[in-house]
Amino acid sequence: MAAKDDTNKIRNVGPKSAAWLRQVGVRTQDDLNKLGPVEAFMKVKRAGFRPSLNLLYSLAGAIENCHWADLPDERKKELVAAAGSDEAANPIKTRWQKQVERSERGSGSHHDSRESEDNDSSDAGGGGGFLDDPESGGEVARED
Secondary structure, three states: OOOOOOOOOOOOOHHHHHHHHOOOOOOOOOHHHHOHHHHHHHHHOOOOOOHHHHHHHHHHHHHHOOOHHHOOOOHHHHHHHHHHHHHHHHOOOHHHHHHHHHHHHHOOOOOOOHHHHHOOOOOOOOOOOOOOOOHHHHOOOEEE
């Protein structure tokens, strides 16, 4: 049996995180070095996984050749801020949000844009759903 090649294994990363990284194309330390910790972390998040900030810190530690717990607090804050700004610039959509968008595109209905949704009543026929605009004829009204 051939020996396992650990020469390019990503430091600080356990089996579950390594599997997530492999699924998004980050297989080696070189791959991680090219992307950087924030980009690799965001790829994992955008793939639908739910990594904790420890993965972000682990990836930075792997690049900086230290254990993630040894990263200075200031560096951790920088990483969190960078990940937050990346997510703000390109928000991550949930599976439910993606499915709704696919359904709207595929249905060919008059709900092609968000603007038309504000002016239309429910397609269900009864109206009054909790997402309906109360002024569009729905039965549910809110008091602000």
